Amino acid sequence: MIQNQINFSNDQKTPDKDTGHALNNEILKPIWLSVSEAAKLGGVQAKTIRRAIQYNYVKYKIVGNRYLIDFPSLIIYLHTKTKLKNKLNQFGLGQYVDKWKQDLE
Numbered sequence: 001m002i003q004n005q006i007n008f009s010n011d012q013k014t015p016d017k018d019t020g021h022a023l024n025n026e027i028l029k030p031i032w033l034s035v036s037e038a039a040k041l042g043g044v045q046a047k048t049i050r051r052a053i054q055y056n057y058v059k060y061k062i063v064g065n066r067y068l069i070d071f072p073s074l075i076i077y078l079h080t081k082t083k084l085k086n087k088l089n090q091f092g093l094g095q096y097v098d099k100w101k102q103d104l105e
Helices: 035-042 046-054 071-078 082-091 093-104
Strands: 021-023 026-028 060-063 066-070
Touching (some): 035 046, 035 071
Antiparallel strands (some): 021 026
């Protein structure tokens, strides 16, 4: 069981789905990922993502018969447990962060 449980119920303030996330007065469209894309980016298995959907640990929507996961909520979820965070850093997007930092310098 996750100690710091994430609940994305309707009573919490979330960004407007139509306008996206606002950053520096720019409107950014939200990034929605399929289950397999979320698993690859997170360095975890698809069943881990499906379990997160089942327990409402990530924000998601259903389009047709497919789940789409909100990218920021995925990253927040992957930082809730040390094991998930390590997988993100070793097998997911985190493995490229040091290279990106070097490219910026």
